[in-house]
Amino acid sequence: MAALVIAEHDNATLKAATLNTVTAALACGGEVHVLVAGENAAAVAQAAAQVQGVSKVLHADSPALATQLAENVAAQVLAVAPAYSHILFPSTANGRNAAPRVAAKLDVAQLSDITKVDSPDTFERPIYAGNAIATVQSGDAVKVITVRTTGFDAAPATGGSAAVETLAPVADSGKSAFVGRELTKSDRPELTAAKIIVSGGRALGSAEKFTEVLTPLADKLGAALGASRAAVDAGYAPNDWQVGQTGKIVAPTLYIACGISGAIQHLAGMKDSKVIVAINKDPEAPIFSVADYGLEADVFEAVPALTAALG
Known part of the structure; x- marks a missing residue:
């Protein structure tokens, strides 16, 4: 049994949300692998390899993955999904965009916004605006999960020595195209x-x-x-x-x-x-x-x- 974490990144740096998601994956038991899907993101893959608890990094590099279009990321995840019992996305805009597509294609129920892992098949998640906690058990062969990163401590970003394996990237689905992005720039922390x-x-x-x-x-x-x-x-x-x-x-x-x-x-x-x-x-x-x-x-x-x- 192994868990796959889908890395959150900008093709240059590994985002902190990935570290919290690794902690959640470790709680599921078994090995933890990280998928870095992007373009010219070798530095991200190397950073992921340094994260404690990660035993392997899968690196898929393609222009089709440069802007994290959900259709292409989901296709890349599905290409390796049969090898994993758990597939975990940070509950970020990118994660929430791609995870439902993966769950639908695998014909499994998505487990959203988990804040605790009770066992490999049982999880806790907030409901009613956080006023109640639901305990959810899944019998699906593959658990597709989004992780509320505030519920888990970040895994140490250094000290690991995972192997980096290059994956064959998927072809562009052609179903969507990146047009542009307007970013708010600030000297303050995100x-x-x-x-x-x-x-x-x-x-x-x-x-x-x-x-x-x-x-x-x-x-x-x-x-x-x-x-x-x-x-x-x-x-x-x-x-x-x-x-x-x-x-x-x-x-x-x-x-x-x-x-x-x-x-x-x-x-x-x-x-x-x-x-x-x-x-x-x-x-x-x-x-x-x-x-x-x-x-x-x-x-x-x-x-x-x-x-x-x-x-």
């Missing part, structure tokens, strides 16, 4: 990989106040900036800052929630953070129920004071 996040809610009142109040604190802490859905919907922050069930799922070392009431949708995206600090003038705000430290105060006074105290 939200899902950040160790510290400063997040703001609708209480900040405007995009200008959002920037004026939160940016100095984030700069002092070297933090990423996040936002509640209400703040994003109001236009105070861009969509890619949204934390929550319909935004990004994060689990930083420190999460500072400023003026966020703590709706269920938002809590589902950040309650796995190691330390949660909540600043809100409403003593009944739900955010205080998950906070390790709560400060009942006006964000317009408390956040600048905190920033100044950091020196």
Whole structure:
């Protein structure tokens, strides 16, 4: 029995989500192999070979795999699928795009967003916006799984010495084509990989106040900036800052929630953070129920004071 992890990468670097997925694969038992499907991604394959716990890296290199089109990635996974009992994707945009195609072609049920492996055929996953945990058992010969990366520690990125095996790449399916990509560029850490996040809610009142109040604190802490859905919907922050069930799922070392009431949708995206600090003038705000430290105060006074105290 062996498990196959589909690497998340940009053809140059191995993304952190892959390391968490390797940990989940190791919990399934047996060997763990990693598939790196891309173009000119030899450096990624070598990085994957260094991950502790990985015994083999499969490297498929082709222009058809350069932009991670789901049809082509799924076809590459299916080419090697018969050798594996578990196929695991990080629960990222790419993973959620390709995994259902693989499951459908194999005629098996997909196990989505798992947060724990109880046994090789039994897994836990959150339901109802994280308010309940479902235990799911699968009798399928091949388990196709997406992994909520915040539920698993990252495997050490160094110390391994896996062999790298070159695969014959699949042909372009011709079913889709990559047209273009607009990327938001920032000097700040990427939200899902950040160790510290400063997040703001609708209480900040405007995009200008959002920037004026939160940016100095984030700069002092070297933090990423996040936002509640209400703040994003109001236009105070861009969509890619949204934390929550319909935004990004994060689990930083420190999460500072400023003026966020703590709706269920938002809590589902950040309650796995190691330390949660909540600043809100409403003593009944739900955010205080998950906070390790709560400060009942006006964000317009408390956040600048905190920033100044950091020196």
